[in-house]
Amino acid sequence: MSLRFRLLLSFTSVVIVSVILFVLSSYLLSVAVTGDLRSLNNFYKIHYSLHPLSEEEESLFLDLKYLAKNDPDQLNNKQLLEQYNKDLKMQQAALVVRKDDTVYYTAPSLGGVDLQGLLPSYDMGNNVIRNTLNAGSRFFSYSKFDFYFSSDQKERGSIFVLHERSPFAQVIRKLLPILIGLFLIILLLTGFLLYRYVTRKVIKPLEQLRRSAEHIKEGDLTFELKADSRDEIGQLVLTFDQMRLRLYESIQLQLHYEENRKQLISNISHDLRTPITTIKGYAEGIRDGVTNTEDKLNKYVHAIYTRASDMERLVNELLYFSKLDLKKEPFSFHKLELRPFLYNIADEMSIEFHNQQVELAWMAMPERPLYVFADREKLKRVVMNLFDNCLKYMNQPPKKITVVMERQTEFAVIQIKDNGPGIPEEDLPHIFERFYRVEPSRNQSVAGGSGLGLAIAEQIIDGHGGRISASSKLGHGTCITFTLKIYEERR
Ligand SMILES: Nc1ncnc2c1ncn2[C@@H]1O[C@H](COP(=O)(O)OP(=O)(O)OP(=O)(O)O)[C@@H](O)[C@H]1O
Ligand SMILES: [Mg+2]
Incomplete structure (x- = not known):
């Protein structure tokens, strides 16, 4: 069963359950208001003007009507009327008999209601026999029958069977179908909107995810998914x-x-x-x-x-x-003062510098000792590789190598510059790659390198948590810069 269908099902069941609950509560409310259980059996049928009485009342009314038609004299008998009224009272109805313009008999249950002027005028054709009437704050529905008491048609009479209704109940009953209709429409509309909302917010993204997963399954990873919401x-x-x-x-x-x-x-x-x-x-x-x-x-x-x-x-x-x-070469870190360390290496290489007539200059050397935490042998290899490159690639006098050392907050920055031929811009990003050499031919005899020197230097500086980079201008020289974290004594 798809999620969409399940949602539809759940919304429908919510609607159905709500309608049932609504009808049930209306029923209970109506019972509470009218106190009349049976009235709800014919909930919709009751339209007071058409159905003012219940079935039992109606049948008693018919009995009276029969009497009025066939033996109207009997209706002069108050005892009989009393008897009928009793039966009607059991059905919560009341009997009223009119003789000409006076009320001949009124059910005691009607108490103080003065019906005299309220009763409808005679309608001997009995065209309207069902209707309602208001007596002050009380409201009645009734069935009536007009007849002649005597065959000479001199004395007119009416029988009324009244049933008191609550005007509030009437309003409720009239409004109920509209209310139910409105309620249903609102419920359906809300359900529909909710369904659309959930579909848009849940089903669609899920569908999108499913399609993306299919793309991935087929090896296509170049698409882009965008989230519409932050939920x-x-x-x-x-x-x-x-x-x-x-x-x-x-x-x-x-x-x-x-x-x-x-x-x-x-x-x-x-x-x-x-x-x-x-x-x-x-x-x-x-x-x-x-x-x-x-x-x-x-x-x-x-x-x-x-x-x-x-x-x-x-x-x-x-x-x-x-x-x-492969990180298989172990590093052994020690506290190391940079300046003497660099001087030592320069000392070791002094013969080579001398032979190639290279001038070595030191710049911006800080006064205070600068300590780093380093693997002495490996760091020496880095510096020697850099000096080696300068010596190897500087091809015309005056040859000059400048070493710059600076303190920058947490890092010591060391630069080794030469005034050699420089490196073409397009090669610069690649010189730290293994085997990368600027010369188009890989013939080692040109400068005798394998293209591993800078790659090794980068690995070693990486291992120290530092960074190495190069800048160069063709014809003006090359500058390799690397940083090392300064060693701070813990106090
Ligand atoms: N100071 C420099 N001046 C000019 N070119 C340089 C300089 N340093 C490096 N290069 C260029 O970068 C390339 C890579 O340098 P790297 O040190 O990695 O390799 P190599 O010197 O060729 O070989 P190896 O160092 O392994 O003997 C060199 O081949 C060279 O072309
Ligand atoms: Mg080299």
Whole structure:
């Protein structure tokens, strides 16, 4: 059974139950007002003018009418009238007999009501025999019959069988069908509006969710779900869309990883194949006796050794990088003062700087010691990789490397700048990717790099909770900036 159908069913049952309850309460109210249980049996039939009396009263009235028609003399007999009135009283009705213009007999139950002037005038054709009349605050419905007491038609008479009604009950009875109709219309309208509202607020979003789930099932994650409301359904739709987005992102990431993996394999095979081919070429040369002189042999052997060393270095770097990447390389953090640490590295590399005629400048070094919490060996590797790049890519004098160190609230910011050739804008976002090199050819002999130096540096800085970035202007130089969280002594 669909939700829509269930809703319709529940609304219909609410309407039916409400109608039953309404009718029942009207019945009880009516009984309370009129005190007349039977009146409700013919609830709708009663229209006082047409049905002023109950069936039993009507039959007594007919008896009287029969007498009036056939033996009107009998109606002079007050005892008989008393008897009839008694029977009528049991039905809560009362008898009145009129003779010419005087009231000949009035039921005692009518008490002080002065009917004299209130009774309708004679209508010997008996055209209107049922009607109502008001006597002060009291209200009666009645059946009447006009007749002649004697055959000479001199003395006119009327019999009235009256039944007292409550005017309030009459109003209620008259209004009841209208009220019920109105109530029904309002109920149906409310039900319909409610049904539409629920359909719009619940069914439609659910339908939308179902369609979206089908899309996902078929692998389409590019659609977008929009919540119309902030209620639970709206939140469900929103969460569903967030889930779709997550799924979409994770699939995209997966595809990206897959692409990276393919790229990595292709890069590794390329970077390994080149030296292997060279080594093979030299080895073949030796085998074929090309190296006929000692000098030539030494040259070949040296070339083989260099290429094998390059390969070893590449494999080691790659291994180290993948360990960092897989978070398998443990970090051992210690408190470390940055300035002496950087000076030490510069000292170690001073010969290389000297050989390449590079000037090393220190800028903005803070007076107070700046401590960081770092893995000394790994951080040294980062700085050496950066210096190494400067040395490797600066190609014309004057060569200058500037080291800047600053304190910025929680972070120490270190910059290593050179005045080398710079990096093209389109390459800049990629230089931290593994194996990425700016040169179009991957020929290592150009600058002898594998494209792992910055990727390793990024992994290490990440491991320290810092950030590394690069800025560069072609022809003017490159600046690599990294941050490290400052070590604060706990007091
Ligand atoms: N200071 C720099 N000046 C100019 N280009 C640079 C500089 N530093 C990095 N690059 C460019 O970014 C690329 C990536 O640098 P990275 O250090 O990762 O690799 P590599 O130096 O080629 O190899 P490796 O460092 O593994 O020996 C380099 O190939 C180079 O083209
Ligand atoms: Mg490098």
